[in-house]
Amino acid sequence: MLQSKSNPTLSKSTGLPRKRFYRARAHSNPLSDSHFPVPVSPSHVDYSLSYPLFFTSSDQADSSRKIKFADIGCGFGGLLISLSTLFPDTLMIGMELRDKVTEYVKERILALRISNHSQYQNISVVRTNSMKYIPNYFEKGQLSKMFFLFPDPHFKEKNHRRRVISMHLLDEYAYVLGIGGIIYTITDVEELGDWMKTCLESHPMFEALAEEELEADPVVKLLSSATEEGQKVARNGGQTFQAVYRRVVPSQ
Amino acid sequence: MEEDKHMEEGETEKGLEVAPAIIASHPTQNSVSVAVGSDLRVFDLRGDCPVNLVDDSGGPMHNDSIRAIRYGASGKRFVSAGDDKLVKIWSAETWHCIHTVNSEKRVTAVAISNDDLYVCFADKFGVVWGVDLHALDDNQTLVNMKPSPMLAHYCSIITSLEFSPDGRFIVSADRDFKIRVTVFPKKPLDGAHEIQSYCLGHTEFVSCVAFLCTLDYPHGLLLSGSGDSTVRLWDISSGSVLDTCEVGAKAGLLESNGSEEDSSTVTDLCVIPGSMFVAVAIQSLQGIMVLSCDISARTLCVAKVVSIPGENFIPTSLGCSSSAELLWIVTGVSNLRGFDYPSLARVRVISGFKKGNPDSSIVLEDNEIPGGEKLLEKLQGTISIEENVFSAAAEAVKTAMSNLLLKKQYPSERREFRKRTRNDRKIKK
Numbered sequence: 001m002l003q004s005k006s007n008p009t010l011s012k013s014t015g016l017p018r019k020r021f022y023r024a025r026a027h028s029n030p031l032s033d034s035h036f037p038v039p040v041s042p043s044h045v046d047y048s049l050s051y052p053l054f055f056t057s058s059d060q061a062d063s064s065r066k067i068k069f070a071d072i073g074c075g076f077g078g079l080l081i082s083l084s085t086l087f088p089d090t091l092m093i094g095m096e097l098r099d100k101v102t103e104y105v106k107e108r109i110l111a112l113r114i115s116n117h118s119q120y121q122n123i124s125v126v127r128t129n130s131m132k133y134i135p136n137y138f139e140k141g142q143l144s145k146m147f148f149l150f151p152d153p154h155f156k157e158k159n160h161r162r163r164v165i166s167m168h169l170l171d172e173y174a175y176v177l178g179i180g181g182i183i184y185t186i187t188d189v190e191e192l193g194d195w196m197k198t199c200l201e202s203h204p205m206f207e208a209l210a211e212e213e214l215e216a217d218p219v220v221k222l223l224s225s226a227t228e229e230g231q232k233v234a235r236n237g238g239q240t241f242q243a244v245y246r247r248v249v250p251s252q
Numbered sequence: 253m254e255e256d257k258h259m260e261e262g263e264t265e266k267g268l269e270v271a272p273a274i275i276a277s278h279p280t281q282n283s284v285s286v287a288v289g290s291d292l293r294v295f296d297l298r299g300d301c302p303v304n305l306v307d308d309s310g311g312p313m314h315n316d317s318i319r320a321i322r323y324g325a326s327g328k329r330f331v332s333a334g335d336d337k338l339v340k341i342w343s344a345e346t347w348h349c350i351h352t353v354n355s356e357k358r359v360t361a362v363a364i365s366n367d368d369l370y371v372c373f374a375d376k377f378g379v380v381w382g383v384d385l386h387a388l389d390d391n392q393t394l395v396n397m398k399p400s401p402m403l404a405h406y407c408s409i410i411t412s413l414e415f416s417p418d419g420r421f422i423v424s425a426d427r428d429f430k431i432r433v434t435v436f437p438k439k440p441l442d443g444a445h446e447i448q449s450y451c452l453g454h455t456e457f458v459s460c461v462a463f464l465c466t467l468d469y470p471h472g473l474l475l476s477g478s479g480d481s482t483v484r485l486w487d488i489s490s491g492s493v494l495d496t497c498e499v500g501a502k503a504g505l506l507e508s509n510g511s512e513e514d515s516s517t518v519t520d521l522c523v524i525p526g527s528m529f530v531a532v533a534i535q536s537l538q539g540i541m542v543l544s545c546d547i548s549a550r551t552l553c554v555a556k557v558v559s560i561p562g563e564n565f566i567p568t569s570l571g572c573s574s575s576a577e578l579l580w581i582v583t584g585v586s587n588l589r590g591f592d593y594p595s596l597a598r599v600r601v602i603s604g605f606k607k608g609n610p611d612s613s614i615v616l617e618d619n620e621i622p623g624g625e626k627l628l629e630k631l632q633g634t635i636s637i638e639e640n641v642f643s644a645a646a647e648a649v650k651t652a653m654s655n656l657l658l659k660k661q662y663p664s665e666r667r668e669f670r671k672r673t674r675n676d677r678k679i680k681k
Contacts, residue, residue, distance in 0.1 A: 009676055021676045031407050035662050041452035103676055131406045132428060135450040168404035175447040205445055
């Protein structure tokens with residue numbers, strides 16, 4: 001309570017950050033040169049800053065614990081927060097390009113850690129351009145799940161190369177995903193849904209999950225319900241289009 | 253406001269864009285080629301005569317700066333490409349242009365697969381394209397020679413493309429400090445999807461890459477030079493750095509003029525074939541630095557600096573044949589303002605690496621170079637060049653390179669200052 005009094009951006013009742021102080025534009029240009037710090041390589045990522053309870057000092061060399069889930073374009077962090085309690089022992093990270101939104105998620109996680117003792121220690125957020133710097137954060141085969149929920153549709157054809165799912169970027173996602181790792185995508189834009197499905201379908205290193213596997217996966221249900229964007233679509237009675245694919249060894 | 257100013261500067265400089273002179277040597281030293289601006293100059297060393305290029309591919313000749321030239325490993329083919337978005341494939345025997353490929357964007361790097369069957373080129377937006385040359389051998393009509401996108405670095409300028417000595421991988425280096433090692437697939441035109449590794453460690457743009465391989469070590473080790481003034485040695489199968497050689501510090505010590513410490517960008521690397529030596533061109537060094545690589549210990553150290561006396565000769569590009577008798581060096585620039593030489597090129601040759609001892613290397617005088625004056629006249633365009641042009645050229649090359657590849661740095665205070673009016677910040681303080 002004392003803390004929230006000194007900081008008006010946090011709600012007095014819940015201790016969570018208040019969204020009105022973190023309004024941001026809906027889109028950000030992924031092509032522009034970025035001026036935020038980027039780790040030189042995955043071994044330069046300082047886990048102690050993101051997960052202080054798991055990594056007490058920066059000597060992480062001996063630790064085999066690595067980030068396993070990445071939410072690309074995590075927005076306000078709804079999915080991360082749902083996943084955190086579902087997989088309490090898995091380290092996960094949200095990557096967001098918009099600085100203000102990242103600040104919001106940071107504050108939100110900190111507040112949740114305070115109000116729910118010993119929970120939410122496994123999630124974190126970083127401001128970065130995932131389209132450029134994925135290999136700087138993750139080693140080959142490190143991840144087991146990647147999420148692309150309600151990405152920017154970039155309707156114009158000349159802007160298609162800004163889309164976060166493309167044949168060329170899938171090569172990078174296939175590199176950081178371990179064999180059997182799963183890529184989750186969902187959108188409320190039918191055209192983008194088709195695009196993402198087509199890319200994944202024609203990529204030799206991904207294969208669609210079977211219907212019963214989708215049923216059995218508890219994460220699939222979160223795609224449309226956990227994120228702020230998903231809730232908005234549901235409120236307006238909109239349709240969603242999802243594509244869930246597994247990283248496989250290419251044939252030949 | 254500040255941004256606008258930067259934008260304007262960028263715009264005005266575009267008109268003055270200069271390109272460094274580049275050089276390539278035929279693998280068995282049948283010929284040597286220099287490109288400066290849109291001009292491609294070839295001298296036939298076997299026939300001891302300048303070469304007349306013949307274009308019967310129907311495409312236009314180069315009309316803007318050539319950024320990359322390359323002989324294939326077999327010496328049968330030659331490729332040139334650049335800002336005019338043309339990729340021209342030549343026969344390195346008859347010097348006829350066999351085919352001209354149109355790129356959508358400006359081309360920054362080219363490579364020919366070891367079997368001569370594919371030409372790969374990279375554009376300014378980070379896409380690597382493949383062209384299938386099977387049709388050339390069969391004398392078929394060239395229907396199937398449209399380039400296909402193979403892989404991409406997300407919107408980053410690709411500075412260098414290289415096939416591994418065993419042909420299994422294609423290596424691409426970019427402005428965003430990255431080196432990507434991709435499995436070169438059986439059907440490259442369907443895309444090269446399988447990334448073997450990323451070689452990460454450079455802290456500035458990567459300017460050049462080269463493979464060092466020996467009979468005992470046929471897969472080879474990768475070397476890279478960068479704007480961070482280092483040359484690094486890599487194991488490409490894991491992407492791990494084996495050694496880092498701070499060539500900038502060494503060059504700075506040798507130069508000892510102190511003031512220009514920040515300009516030790518490595519501009520080119522050339523492995524002396526069949527030896528453990530690598531010639532390195534550095535932006536502040538008049539001459540070349542020779543590094544020695546110990547393959548079993550996996551280390552890299554400075555063996556020697558060969559300085560080129562007299563002229564203010566700072567190399568822009570290096571070339572070497574696999575017979576390794578001579579290291580060809582060029583300095584020069586296109587569109588140099590305020591001088592009589594709209595395109596300057598000066599060729600020097602260092603000889604004596606063959607014995608495996610860099611101490612025996614010497615800089616040849618102009619009359620000792622094979623081809624002599626005839627060669628210099630062809631490749632340089634003129635025999636004698638006033639000395640004051642060189643420093644202006646070196647300066648122009650440096651500016652062009654940093655404009656193209658260096659990212660603007662904003663100090664953290666400045667970035668914080670720009671966020672001062674943000675709601676979430678305003679209230680917290």
